[in-house]
Amino acid sequence: MTRPMTGDDDAVAGFERAVAAWVARRESRGTTASALLPPLPAAVSGAVLVEGASDRAALQAAAALLGIDPAVTGVAILPMGGAMSVRWFVGALAPSGVRLHGLCDEGEAGFFRRAGLGHEEVSVCRPDLEGELLRALGTERVEAVLARQGDLGLFRTFQRQPAQRGREVTAQLHRFFGTTSGRKELYGRLLTSELAAQELPAPLRDALTAALPA
Incomplete structure (x- = not known):
């Protein structure tokens, strides 16, 4: 049975939806990340920054396999519409004190490093998410x-x-x-859901656990 959302859970999920809609509007207009993000709820204490919707879908499936509900712990999974937006997202979210972690393809890791995320704050898929899942x-x-x-x-x-x-x-x-x-x-x-928990590629597992409260 699906557990009903609490107010905090709903605030985190609402923030995820608002950010996804904001990114979609920005992409449809062909504009850069220059406007303000939707307001950050107090319930959000951490965020996993991902390139796109497929990464978010895989992380959500991975969380289910691990018995983790990110929203319950205050963690939002935020697709940014591409790795080049990570510097802006970090700049917008880091001053609030939110714990940030990135999940990206090997070829995009440089964008995350230059945005100020340290080595331990970025989980890298080699060569990319699909490659990790196919290998697993x-x-x-x-x-x-x-x-x-x-x-x-x-x-x-x-x-x-x-x-x-x-x-x-x-x-x-x-x-x-x-x-x-x-x-x-x-x-x-679907491919992530097909795995057993112990088969999850390390980048997916690490991205989830690193963003959780200590």
Whole structure:
């Protein structure tokens, strides 16, 4: 049974939704992060800064596997609409004393470091979230998830495309997840949920536990 939200839980979740909507509006207008973030509720004591919605979906699924409810502990998971926004998010949130932790792809780690987050404050997926999940599950288990979603036939068609022939199945899957809007987010959640708690990639586990209160 889902536990009812308390006032603090609802404040954290509301802040997450407000930030996600703010980022979406900014992206639709093609503007940079220049306006003020939505007001920070007192209930938010920590935040995990992630690049996008797929990272947030994976972290939420990972939290469920670990029996953690981030909102209960005051932790918000905030997709920023890309790694280049991290400096602005850190600048906006750090003065409030909120504990900050980042989760990012290997190629984007430099943005998080230059934003002022220390080595222990950034969890790095190598090479990225999809790579971590594919490595943890293996191709057979990933294809089983695709089959349950009705996407395995689409993937088989994708594999027959000239650009995909001869490539490793892992590389094909990695590319497939990025071919349709929303697919990364969907499979970020589904593939993470397919894991046992002890199989979670270290970056996901570390990002959650590092942001929790001591």
